[in-house]
Structures are given as structure tokens and as C-alpha cells.
Amino acid sequence: MSNKVLKITVDKGIDRLDKFLAEQFPDVSRSQIDKLINGHHVTVNDDLKLPKYHVQSGDQISLTFPAIKNSDLLAEDIPLDIIYEDDDLIVVNKPQGMVVHPSAGHADHTLVNALLAHAPLSTINGQFRPGIVHRIDKDTSGLLMVAKNNFAHERLSDDLRKHKTGRKYLALVHGNFHEQTGTIKAPIGRDPKNRQKQAVIASGRSAVTHFKVLEQFKNYALIEAILETGRTHQIRVHMAYIGHPVAADPLYGPKKTLSGHGQYLHAASLTLTQPHTGQELSFSTPVPEEFQKMLGRLRNSR
Incomplete structure (x- = not known):
């Protein structure tokens, strides 16, 4: 190769x-x-x-x-929730709690390990991230596009850079909103006080998040967030920055929050262009069961 x-x-x-x-x-x-x-x-x-x-x-x-060898990674027969697949790409619904690709402390049982057992993947994104065009956090659930060949990877990545890919998230966040829609424009970079976190800092990279309030509960709200850029932890950082951190977020949220196994953040819809045909493809997936049950409890407490 x-x-x-x-x-x-x-x-x-x-x-x-x-x-x-x-x-x-x-x-x-x-x-x-x-x-x-x-x-x-x-x-x-x-x-x-x-x-x-x-x-x-x-x-x-x-x-x-440098050319990589997918064989350096362990292919594991882990069930996948595949929403769509063709010769160029896979759209997969990642469960909460699954790491996207191997890294320090996560050598196996990742989405990449599962994908390697299912299909060949592109090879241009580093030894431990074959096929991965974009990522979502371990405890964020939802849709990811995965490239099966290098041509598709380049086209999908180029569309991301040019903001041609549509990504919408659903999130449960703290607080009561006075406005129903908003746009957060605040640069994001590594937190100088905590290397495990990102933060809004003047020297950070440009980051833009649009949001809309879908439902207001007592001290919590369900929002839709649309990414214009794709910085690490962007929605989590931006919502905390404006005083509405994502509920159950162990890194950016308050300790007094909703019970759960990680932040209530779900990549609910994805719109992309098929690399070879140019056809626009749109996908959506409902929030996971734990998220849905929490919505029910919040609705019943109003």
C-alpha cells in the first residue's frame, strides 16, 4: 500500500x-x-x-x-447499528459509551475495531483511525459517516471543510431560556488550566454553533444544535459558555444534574453528498432509550 x-x-x-x-x-x-x-x-x-x-x-x-496497515488493529465482531451502506461509505448509529477509535487507554472494543470486522476502510487518516471522517465523543450517541475508500474519504472530508455537510444534534441542557434561537460564535482551544478540557479562549480556533429550543422544562431544556464548525467538544463547551451546560456532562456540567451515564447529547441527523454520484443523502435516528425515558420524566414533572 x-x-x-x-x-x-x-x-x-x-x-x-x-x-x-x-x-x-x-x-x-x-x-x-x-x-x-x-x-x-x-x-x-x-x-x-x-x-x-x-x-x-x-x-x-x-x-x-505514511501507509498504514489495518491489520495492526484487531477486528472485533461487535454488533453495529448500520443506517446506510454503499461501496463508498457507511453511516452508523454509535451507541453511548463506545469510543470511536483506539487511543491511549482504549486499545480495543472501539467503533473502528467493529468496523474492521465488517468492511474495508480508507487508509489516509492515521494508523488508529481508518475510515473515520469525523468523530463524536464516547458518551455522545448518534450518526457518524465512515469512508470505505480513500476517494470517498477525501470527498467527504472536503465537504466537511467547506461546511457542506449537515449535522444536527439533540441535547438536554440546564437552565431556562429567554430566547428560542441563538448563535454562539466563540473560539475554542485547549483549556490552559486543564489539558483534558477545551475552553473558549482568544487564541482558539473559530467555532460556530446554532441552537433552537424545542421544549422547555423546569430548569432544563431540550435543544437542537447545528454545527457550522466541528471543534472538539464544541457543543458541550459552547453551551457551558452561555450558562446552559449539557445535562449529565461530567467534564463541563455541574455536579448537581440529571442522572445518567454521560452527557445527554445525540447526533440525530446527518446530510451528506455521495462521493461518486453527487446525490444528497439524509439520515436521522431517534435518541437512545435512556435519553427518551429522561424526556418522559421531565415532561411529566412540568
Whole structure:
């Protein structure tokens, strides 16, 4: 299997090399970007540069993604809730509590392990993330698109970068709303006080979340959130930032909250373009049973 080489011409040089590449490839983690640069897999005008190099207009950047072996990961016969599948992609409904891809502390029993036992996956997104175009958190349930080949992966990733992919979430959040709709525009980056968290910080990456209140309960609300960007923990960070943290969120929410096994956040609908045919495909899935039962209890307590 050959290496994957991508080339970029810089239109406007304003950022460090690592930050620029992270903006260009939101589906590639910042740590993987750093590994590519430090591993001599990135050149600028055919020269090696440090991550802190400030890109210039007209720079020619080349990235080489080393070939990976899916066999390095364990394929596991874990049941999958597949909503749609064709020769290019899979849309899967991930359950709450399942990690998307292997990482430190999660070597197996992930969605990727299950997918490897089901179908071949694309190979351009790092050794431990074959097929993964975008992610949702372990305790967030709902729809994910997965690429089965590199052509599909590139097309789906490009649509994400250009905000052509529609993603709607349902969330139970704390508080009473005075407005029924809103837009949160606040940059998100690593929390300087806690490396396990993200936070709204001036030096963060642009992040935009639109929300609509669907139902108001006593001290809680059911909202629909639409992502314009896809930053790590974006909805959880943005809703906490405006004083309406997601209920049962162990990282960004208050201790006094609804009972549950993690945040009440569900990727409810997904609209994408089929990479080969150009057909628009739309999918939706209801909230999981625990989420539905909590909605029933909140409705009955009004």
C-alpha cells in the first residue's frame, strides 16, 4: 500500500505551520499534525520546517501520510447499528459509551475495531483511525459517516471543510431560556488550566454553533444544535459558555444534574453528498432509550 501525498498552495500566510494544517484538515488531530511535521512528512517549498514556521503566501506545502496497515488493529465482531451502506461509505448509529477509535487507554472494543470486522476502510487518516471522517465523543450517541475508500474519504472530508455537510444534534441542557434561537460564535482551544478540557479562549480556533429550543422544562431544556464548525467538544463547551451546560456532562456540567451515564447529547441527523454520484443523502435516528425515558420524566414533572 503506497503513501498518500497531498499538496497545498497557501493563498494567505497568517498562521504557524501546525495551526494552518490543522485548519486545512479538521479531521486530522493536532497531535497527528505535529507527528507528521516532526517526522519529516511535511515540506514547505521542498524544505523541512518546524511547527512554529509561519506560512507565507505562495508557499507550496506537501504532506505525506505514511501507509498504514489495518491489520495492526484487531477486528472485533461487535454488533453495529448500520443506517446506510454503499461501496463508498457507511453511516452508523454509535451507541453511548463506545469510543470511536483506539487511543491511549482504549486499545480495543472501539467503533473502528467493529468496523474492521465488517468492511474495508480508507487508509489516509492515521494508523488508529481508518475510515473515520469525523468523530463524536464516547458518551455522545448518534450518526457518524465512515469512508470505505480513500476517494470517498477525501470527498467527504472536503465537504466537511467547506461546511457542506449537515449535522444536527439533540441535547438536554440546564437552565431556562429567554430566547428560542441563538448563535454562539466563540473560539475554542485547549483549556490552559486543564489539558483534558477545551475552553473558549482568544487564541482558539473559530467555532460556530446554532441552537433552537424545542421544549422547555423546569430548569432544563431540550435543544437542537447545528454545527457550522466541528471543534472538539464544541457543543458541550459552547453551551457551558452561555450558562446552559449539557445535562449529565461530567467534564463541563455541574455536579448537581440529571442522572445518567454521560452527557445527554445525540447526533440525530446527518446530510451528506455521495462521493461518486453527487446525490444528497439524509439520515436521522431517534435518541437512545435512556435519553427518551429522561424526556418522559421531565415532561411529566412540568
